[in-house]
Amino acid sequence: MTEIVISLQNVSKCFKRYARPVDRLKELLLPGKAQCQEFWALRNLNLEIPQGQTLGIVGRNGSGKSTLLQIIVGTLTPTSGTVHVNGRVAALLELGSGFNPEFTGRQNVFFNGQLMGLSYQEIAEKFDEIAAFADIGDFIDHPVKTYSSGMFVRLAFAVATSVEPDILIVDEALSVGDEAFQRKCYSRIQSIRARGGTILFVSHSASAVIDICDAAILMDRGEKLLFHHPKFVLDKYHKLMYAPEDKAMTLREEIRELQNVVSYDSFKQHISVVENKTVVDVTCETAPENVIETEIREFLDPELVPSNTISYVPRGAKITNPHITMPDGTVVNNLVGRKEYIYTYSVAFTKAAEQVRFGMLIKTVSGLELGGASFTASSQEIYHVEPETIVIVKFHFKCLLTPGVYFLNAGVAGLVDGHFTFLSRHIDAAMFRVQPEVNSYSTGIVDLMIKPSLTINSDLTEKHPEEVEIVLGEHL
Numbered sequence: 001m002t003e004i005v006i007s008l009q010n011v012s013k014c015f016k017r018y019a020r021p022v023d024r025l026k027e028l029l030l031p032g033k034a035q036c037q038e039f040w041a042l043r044n045l046n047l048e049i050p051q052g053q054t055l056g057i058v059g060r061n062g063s064g065k066s067t068l069l070q071i072i073v074g075t076l077t078p079t080s081g082t083v084h085v086n087g088r089v090a091a092l093l094e095l096g097s098g099f100n101p102e103f104t105g106r107q108n109v110f111f112n113g114q115l116m117g118l119s120y121q122e123i124a125e126k127f128d129e130i131a132a133f134a135d136i137g138d139f140i141d142h143p144v145k146t147y148s149s150g151m152f153v154r155l156a157f158a159v160a161t162s163v164e165p166d167i168l169i170v171d172e173a174l175s176v177g178d179e180a181f182q183r184k185c186y187s188r189i190q191s192i193r194a195r196g197g198t199i200l201f202v203s204h205s206a207s208a209v210i211d212i213c214d215a216a217i218l219m220d221r222g223e224k225l226l227f228h229h230p231k232f233v234l235d236k237y238h239k240l241m242y243a244p245e246d247k248a249m250t251l252r253e254e255i256r257e258l259q260n261v262v263s264y265d266s267f268k269q270h271i272s273v274v275e276n277k278t279v280v281d282v283t284c285e286t287a288p289e290n291v292i293e294t295e296i297r298e299f300l301d302p303e304l305v306p307s308n309t310i311s312y313v314p315r316g317a318k319i320t321n322p323h324i325t326m327p328d329g330t331v332v333n334n335l336v337g338r339k340e341y342i343y344t345y346s347v348a349f350t351k352a353a354e355q356v357r358f359g360m361l362i363k364t365v366s367g368l369e370l371g372g373a374s375f376t377a378s379s380q381e382i383y384h385v386e387p388e389t390i391v392i393v394k395f396h397f398k399c400l401l402t403p404g405v406y407f408l409n410a411g412v413a414g415l416v417d418g419h420f421t422f423l424s425r426h427i428d429a430a431m432f433r434v435q436p437e438v439n440s441y442s443t444g445i446v447d448l449m450i451k452p453s454l455t456i457n458s459d460l461t462e463k464h465p466e467e468v469e470i471v472l473g474e475h476l
């Protein structure tokens, strides 16, 4: 059985908020006499994290994510409940916390390494590797108070991960670094995962959580509302985030219950069935005969419909009939790579709406966002829509995706009570399959239409060799 490395039982955290600083002082001198407000940042939280799990933690600002992490790390003590953590923890919580601003980067590496339990000798041996990973040049010998936030996080991440932690805790810190550095951090996170490390990862980036986490929890007002598959959790999180306040309570209840209705395993199985369908259905009965041998053609598979569409609570608009057509209007869901299609949906407005914008998104089965389009500039929006209006939205696209199954979102946003929000949104509104083709060179997810070519030189000793250039994939 997998060992539980982090266990929280009935953990609650109450902060006292004082109206005036003097009240805080009074509380210290005369406990219970000062005026204060109690605020429960965490309530009765139970959580068990097995070794090797990468757990994503999502939730709105102020939902208790950082408080939870700080309790696990031990920089905050819970008001009640018990916490057990088994293993060496490296944490990247607030930027550079644990760094002394007056010390140089080099001094802080030694200082922090020792705090994390390494000997001076061990740190000295790792120092070059840490400095190379942080890649901040001469700044390593400057006081860290002179660092930019990006430099801070580079050094902090390099130190935290060099100690080969059993448990790595990352709280949004990576969003500070540039993309190349983030990529480097993600591959280091992957290597910690690969050797069985446990990771807790707070992020507002849906793609990052879906990409690297095995499971996720949704924090809401100090409560762990849902523990589930990352895609399942993020879909519900987004739905809750955009729900009108009067519907949010009911939605919370529904989400809380979902854990008992849809199990993690059944959802994971559902995803892998859809993923496998990609391969298995290549020769599915609905496909025209000899689909691989002859020219591949589009067709409609009535079975290929999403079983798990998530609809946000509508605010005066309803999205209907999302589908894909060929340019001649034929409805299809089995597409051919590199050909043109149109993604269409209708929006029926039940209320007047202002500054209306439409959008779409294409994702993989696991929820990774590949690309989309939205009316972002004010020049692209419809300034005012009357009730009872129906708008047909069309997105023309070229299918530059490799064979597989993909999902589509549909959304319409507008101004409600002075706030820009979704009027209606469907996650996984429609799905389609890109059919496999023989002789394709494309790998990965996006077909970049790469044409390989080889230059074959028959005699390397010749001064002016006769070169034969073969451009591969000319037939494509």
Ligand SMILES: Nc1ncnc2c1ncn2[C@@H]1O[C@H](COP(=O)(O)OP(=O)(O)OP(=O)(O)O)[C@@H](O)[C@H]1O
Pocket (backbone or CB within 6 Å): 015, 016, 017, 039, 041, 059, 060, 061, 062, 063, 064, 065, 066, 067, 068
């Ligand atoms: N020391 C403190 N004193 C009083 N209230 C606090 C203290 N620390 C946190 N809180 C409150 O507890 C709640 C949870 O805060 P926390 O930082 O855990 O949220 P979060 O989900 O990490 O938010 P964010 O996404 O903005 O980082 C917030 O309402 C915050 O104001």
